[in-house]
Amino acid sequence: xxxxxxxxxxxxxxxxxxxxxxxxxxxxxxxxxxxxxxxxxxxxxxxxxxxxxxxxxxxxxxxxxxxxxxxxxxxxxxxxxxxxxxxxxxxxxxxxxxxxxxxxxxxxxxxxxxxxxxxxxxxxxxxxxxxxxxxxxxxxxxxxxxxxxxxxxxxxxxxxxxxxxxxxxxxxxxxxxxxxxxxxxxxxxxxxxxxxxxxxxxxxxxxxxxxxxxxxxxxxxxxxxxxxxxxxxxxxxxxxxxxxxxxxxxxxxxxxxxxxxxxxxxxxxxxxxxxxxxxxxxxxxxxxxxxxxxxxxxxxxxxxxxxxxxxxxxxxxxxxxxxxxxxxxxxxxxxxxxxxxxxxxxxxxxxxxxxxxxxxxxxxxxxxxxxxxxxxxxx
Numbered sequence: 146x147x148x149x150x151x152x153x154x155x156x157x158x159x160x161x162x163x164x165x166x167x168x169x170x171x172x173x174x175x176x177x178x179x180x181x182x183x184x185x186x187x188x189x190x191x192x193x194x195x196x197x198x199x200x201x202x203x204x205x206x207x208x209x210x211x212x213x214x215x216x217x218x219x220x221x222x223x224x225x226x227x228x229x230x231x232x233x234x235x236x237x238x239x240x241x242x243x244x245x246x247x248x249x250x251x252x253x254x255x256x257x258x259x260x261x262x263x264x265x266x267x268x269x270x271x272x273x274x275x276x277x278x279x280x281x282x283x284x285x286x287x288x289x290x291x292x293x294x295x296x297x298x299x300x301x302x303x304x305x306x307x308x309x310x311x312x313x314x315x316x317x318x319x320x321x322x323x324x325x326x327x328x329x330x331x332x333x334x335x336x337x338x339x340x341x342x343x344x345x346x347x348x349x350x351x352x353x354x355x356x357x358x359x360x361x362x363x364x365x366x367x368x369x370x371x372x373x374x375x376x377x378x379x380x381x382x383x384x385x386x387x388x389x390x391x392x393x394x395x396x397x398x399x400x401x402x403x404x405x406x407x408x409x410x411x412x413x414x415x416x417x418x419x420x421x422x423x424x425x426x427x428x429x430x431x432x433x434x435x436x437x438x439x440x441x442x443x444x445x446x447x448x449x450x451x452x453x454x455x456x457x458x459x460x461x462x463x464x465x466x467x468x469x470x471x472x473x474x475x476x477x478x479x480x481x482x483x484x485x486x487x488x489x490x491x492x493x494x495x496x497x498x499x500x501x502x503x504x505x506x507x508x509x510x511x512x513x514x515x516x517x518x519x520x521x522x523x524x
Contacts, residue, residue, distance in 0.1 A: 146477075146499040147174035149331070150384040150468055154444065154490035155186035157200050157276065161177040164211040167494050174498065176269070176441050177283040179208060180314075180329030183490075192276055192303070192310045201274045209364075212267040212283060221274050258439060264392035271316050275299040276309035278385075281328035282299055282316055294319040294371035298356040300349045302333070311347065313385075316355040319371060323503045325475055326378040328355070329389065330385035334464070336393060345425040352376065379475030380501070383429070386492065390465040391478045398463060402452075407434060414466060429471045432497060433484030438464035439493040440485055446488060468495040476502040 147170060160462045168177065184200050222366045257297045270292055272281035284292060294477065301311035313330040330351060333343040352375055359371040372378045391398050401410040411417055412436055419425045441450045441462060451462040480498040487494055 146174045146178065146501050147496065148178045148180075148327075148384055148470055148499065149494060149496040150180045150182070150386070150470060151157070151494035152182040152331070152386040152440075152468060152488075152490060153184055154491040154492065155183045156444075156490055157184075158203050158207055162207055162489070164169045164207050164243060165214075167487060167496065168208075169335040169479045170498060173266075175288055176320075176501075177208075177287050178327045178382060178384070179281050179283070180327075180384045181277075182329075182331040183277040184274070184349065185277050187277055187310045190309050191411065194276065196276070197511050198274060201272070201279050205269065205272065207268070208281065208288075209267070209282065250348065270318065271295050271297060273297045273299065273314050274315050275301065275304075275312060278309070278312065278314050278329055278331050280314040280316060280327060282318070282327060288320070291321050292318055294324070294359050296359050296371070298357055300351050302350050306350075311356065313351045315351075315355050315375065316359075317359075318374060320504050321505050323380065323501075324372050324378040326372070326375050326381045328381065328383045328385075328430050330383065330387065332386065332388045334388050336390050338393075339522065341389070344415075345419060348425050360391055376473070378474070380476045381472065382477070382499075383426075383471045383473075384469070386467050387416060387469045388467050389414065389419070389469075390467070391415065391438075392418060395464075402438075402464060405437065407437070410438075411466075416466075416469065426471060429473050430479075431469065432473045432479045434466060434482065436484040437493075438466050439495060440465055440467040441491045442488070442493070444491055450491065468492055470495060470497045473498070478502075 149167060149170065151167070156207040160221075160465050181204065184204060185197070198490070248358060252418045266286060267283045268286050270282045270284045270289060273279070275400055294317065296407065298315045298317070299309065299312065300315075301312040303312060311331050311333055313328055315326060315328045317324070317326050319325070328351065330347070332347045333340055335343070355375050357373050359373065374475075375381055382427070391410065392415055398410060401413075416426070420427065420429070438449075441464065442448065443450055452464060476501040480500055482497045483495070485494045485496060
């Protein structure tokens with residue numbers, strides 16, 4: 146399973162943007178979980194106005210193209226024959242979602258609408274946008290028939306503690322007999338101590354308010370009910386711009402940055418400090434970080450913003466590991482954890498590869514996958 150997170154800084158992708166470097170692995174994954182933050186600028190109009198899926202549709206088209214073309218590089222086991230990318234109506238798919246500020250349920254989105262009409266290696270199982278947060282799950286086409294209980298939930302934690310400029314988009318699904326939950330978040334920003342507390346509260350709020358209203362009518366008599374909360378799942382992956390910074394009390398952090406002493410610098414990382422104190426993500430795992438801080442860069446540059454400024458009017462900004470991937474569950478084993486050197490935004494994308502243990506029934510029977518979208522609260 147490939148997991149990637151990327152804050153794209155409110156920029157719409159150009160037509161020729163190549164995502165292959167972001168999605169590259171030594172061997173192709175079976176499942177791709179791809180989370181974005183700030184796919185649109187976080188303006189008042191975008192936060193409280195009607196949601197426009199045009200930008201999300203552009204990202205989906207680029208993802209589809211990258212996944213199904215990179216297959217040609219890695220393997221010739223599966224012949225690839227699909228129509229023009231223009232025939233993939235991603236914007237129509239996104240129209241099946243409910244508005245991010247309502248609790249309406251939407252029409253089911255079935256496999257025959259998206260996966261079976263075109264011969265391809267990967268198809269999108271589910272996707273949802275809430276303002277700038279966007280999460281999609283892509284699976285190998287032959288795996289899709291074994292996915293069930295797809296459900297989506299959104300929680301806004303931004304303005305007034307409810308609007309979607311910050312918050313989460315979560316996808317729940319079952320693969321064979323194992324349940325998975327993917328939580329894509331954009332937490333509160335800021336470097337003050339009170340901002341750390343706000344981020345911790347956002348995590349607790351998301352865990353509390355996220356609900357998956359599965360349709361139990363499609364279950365067999367012997368099937369257990371699907372999980373309704375994040376922590377009820379067998380495996381959970383939490384990805385996104387968590388916005389945790391370096392503790393302001395450490396005076397030697399600039400020296401450690403110059404020396405690229407990441408392990409010593411990570412002792413000052415707010416997320417690690419809060420975890421050790423048991424105030425957030427207690428019992429969750431994160432891989433070893435052996436890469437440079439992912440934020441904040443000048444766009445189209447390898448230079449951190451105001452990191453070495455000497456101008457009195459400009460505040461010296463400390464780089465930080467804002468972009469993270471954490472997990473919880475015995476069925477997950479992390480293989481790699483790295484950042485990708487894309488200069489597209491002021492963040493570097495982060496990716497992780499997991500080995501996933503799934504119990505497969507002796508007799509495999511195709512399962513009709515149904516996805517619906519619900520908002521955890523009416524905003």
